[in-house]
Amino acid sequence: MRRFDGQTALITGASSGIGEASAWRLAREGARVVLAARGRERLEALAxxxxxxxxxxxxxxxxxxxxxxxxxxxxRAVELGGGLDLLVNNAGVNHRGELERIAPEQLAQIVQVNLAAPIVLTRLALPHLRARRGAVVNVASLAGRIPVVHEATYSATKFGLRAFTFALAEELREAGVRVTVVSPGPVDTGFFDGHLEEVPDLVFSQPMSTADEIAELVIECAADGRVERMRPRLGGYLATLGYLLPSLRRVLLPTLERKGRAAKARYIASRRGAS
Structure with missing residues (x-):
């Protein structure tokens, strides 16, 4: 028997990247998938x-x-599926740069999409998830473990999403609703497209994952309820250590940025070579 036979999953940010990869994996495991994203044409083509x-x-x-x-x-998801077993809060957006150079409406969008939407969606889905002892998987980031320069608001939303996850997981433990979070480092999706040069070097100091690798973590969290999974795992622990010990972070940061700068240059060269 497949792990999600007969279950209904609602996935946001489903038209590409981690969301699309998660949709395919869940479907292959027997789930009925309800796909949500802004772009109608691309989303309907995927469905x-x-x-x-x-x-x-x-x-x-x-x-x-x-x-x-x-x-x-x-x-609509409940109507299509006859209920709801899994909510994957994957949609995300970022506007990089110095805070003063980012428009207020762009800052608001980051907070709305990355943090407010998962909270509100989870609140709305909870009665249905309780009825089926279902699960919520939030897709955060290693930027939710250590702040990234020029991504202050994005980092804040990912810290917030992790805190929301941990608190709600305890709140719903006795109800049997699993609330979990996936915290990936850099992922080779379209998230960086068009503004690679603006991405901080530090982001590339960790190995690049594929969308499918992160989707597998989403599936594992949904299945077993482990509160957090990271990839790369070592990068997550180092990020946390650096956050807890700022003096160590200041020592390590120049080395990590040099490593990231070289990796970023290789990544940009590979993308140009593929185009």
Whole structure:
């Protein structure tokens, strides 16, 4: 028997990257997947490909940054699936740069999409998840373990998402609802496209993962309820150690930035070579 036979999963940010990879993995494990993202054409094309492959998939185009649209999204997912077993809060956005150079509406978007939307969606989904003793998987970042320069607001939302996860996991333990978080380092998706030069060197100091590798962590968290998984694991522990011991972070930071600078240059060269 497959791990998610007969279950319904709602995935945000599902049209590409980690969200798309998670949708495919869940579908192969027997889940009915409800796909949410802003881009209607791309989302419906993905749902069509999944149905052609023999999976149950439905597209519900939604901008999760519009908090007023989230009740309708949850209601539609429940209608399509006859209930809800899994919520994957994966949608994310970032605007990099010095804080004073980022427009207020862009800052608001980061907070709305990365933190407010997962909180509100989880709140709306909880009655249905309680009924089926389901699960929530939040996709955060190693930037939620150590702040990244020029990504202050993004880091703040990921710290917040991890804190929300840990607190709610305890709150819902007796209810049987699993609340977990995946914290990846850099992932080779379209998230960096168009602004690679702006990405801080430190981000590339950790090995690059694939979307499919992170999707596997999403599946594992949904299945066993382990509160957090990281990739790379060592990078997560080092990030936490550096955060707890600022003096150590200051010593390590120049070395990590040099390592990241070299890795970033190789990554940019490989992307240009592939284009």
């Amino acid at each position: 069509g490909r999944m149905r052609e492959a023999g999976h149950e998939a439905e597209a519900v185009p939604t901008d999760v940054g519009d908090l007023g649209a989230l009740a309708g999204l949850v209601a």
